[in-house]
Amino acid sequence: MLKAAEIFMYPYLVFLLIFFGAPTLLLAWRLRREIVQYRRTARWLLIFVFTVGWLWDWLSCRTGVWRYDTAPTLGLWVAGLPVEELVGFYLLGTAFMFLVVLAALRRRRHV
């Protein structure tokens, strides 16, 4: 288990928690009813992100467009990508974008 101080050794994890985790939590609290109402849409988004999104990410890594250093990550690699990217960015990033869109749509058409 990670101690609190050790977390700052993993900037990617901290980055995801601060910039995606926090706003996602806030939005999720505000839009908790809509999330339940539109869980099918959320499920499809996650399926697309974890299939097509992963392929895109993997291809970009493989052909050297971007690369993740092992040092600032937890060091756990799954399917060619650091675990933060797969669990953190795919999950939190998708949730964040989904919730921002829901919030914008709610203002316009009361989803």
Added chain:
Amino acid sequence: MFEHYSYFGYTLLFCLPPIVLLWVRAEFARAMREDLKGILLSTAIISVYGSAIWPVAIRWGCWSYREDRILNRKLFGVVYVEDVVWWVLVSFLFASFVALSTRWEKSGRDVVAEELSGLLRAFRDAFAGFRAVGLERNMAIHTAAATGTLMAAWLFRLSRIEWLFVILAVAGVMAAELLNCAVERLAPSRNQQWSSEVRLVKDAAAAGVLVTAVAAALIGAVIFLPRALAAFR
């Protein structure tokens, strides 16, 4: 793969097809247009936010780009142009899909499941259409000719380009013959009462087959004749 355009290229490659898929369908576009302000607003919010935090991630060493894979141009000297394009396209795609899917879901429908089952049904119907192969004399002749051509192509060890021509020629003739078969079935029997338009439609479909068959024969002659002559000499 695309050198300096790699990041840019991948972004376009992975984002534009699904965006086109969503927006080219009149039914979908109509539904999404009703939420256009929401879509554009959320795209703007996510794009600005994402473009603002990405340089932080890069400065913190979360990931890095290879200089020969990006354009190395920064917007306002802060964020890579490709990152901005990535956020705009990805968020627009997300927003379009969420707007469409939530609208469907609100009325108890699942847009992706419906599309997938429709696609599956279309494939099933298309495969069922191959029944026509056994029903028409000309279809049987073309199928036999196609089998012979493909066997000859394999035996003569054609080059990749030659294979492409042979496959296109065979597929063209078979497709034309299947369409002709469909037209024939719509106006099945020889009937003196046919209007001249129906006769013209049937004749034109048959002429279409003839054109593709002649083209295929010429392609076959160009590719196979020199080899056949050399083999028998």
